[in-house]
Amino acid sequence: MRNDDFRSKKLVFIDIETTGLSLINSEIIELAAIVCDGISLKIEKTFHSRIKPLHMERAQKEALLVNGYDPIKWRDARDLKDVLLEFGNLAPSGILVGWNVSFDWAFLDKAFEENQIIHKFDYHKIDAMSVAYAELFKKGAFASISLRKVAVTFNVKLPAVHDAANDTRATYEIFKKIMAGNKVQDTLGI
Helix, strand or coil: CCCCCHHHCCEEEEEEEECCCCCCCCCEEEEEEEEECCCCCCEEEEEEEEECCCCHHHCCHHHHHHHCCCCCCCCCCECHHHHHHHHCCCCCCCEEEECCHHHHHHHHHHHHHHCCCCCCCCCCEEEHHHHHHHHHHHHCCCCCCCHHHHHHHCCCCCCCCCCHHHHHHHHHHHHHHHHHCCCCCCCCCC
8 A cells, every 4th residue: 555545544434413404503512523544444432522502592493303402412512612622632644434524514613713723734625425316316215315215224223303413423334334245355556
């Protein structure tokens, strides 16, 4: 394997939970990550934190039902800036991977900028939902590309309530199962 093999970068599986879908009015209230080797996909470390919401008056009730927000569960939540400082240094040059990663990254990028934090992640992102779509497309008709529906297809168990740690784990497990079906070559020559 060449030293400059792009696959040697760490993969950082991520998921966030928010108080709504609006990038302007909603905020991150939970963040989880799994860092793994880019070739073997072996887990090297995990990260999880609940984040203190600052503007619950803007929260969408539907979003809070989906992610199971409960003030009691969030009583030990941390300040966003502290979480971002730790998360932003989790895997220097690591590539973020997520289910609909553009959603998660939009919130994270905004939060890094607002808190004047320079993260150390690679600028490339991998959307696990797109990888799953390509795999499912080969297998035949399917009705949904939601994480929970696709998890069933790949025999990955998830609770009904969204949770950043469980959703990150499910994304990782689905990705790993898809990648296990692919032959690893030494080089493409590019």
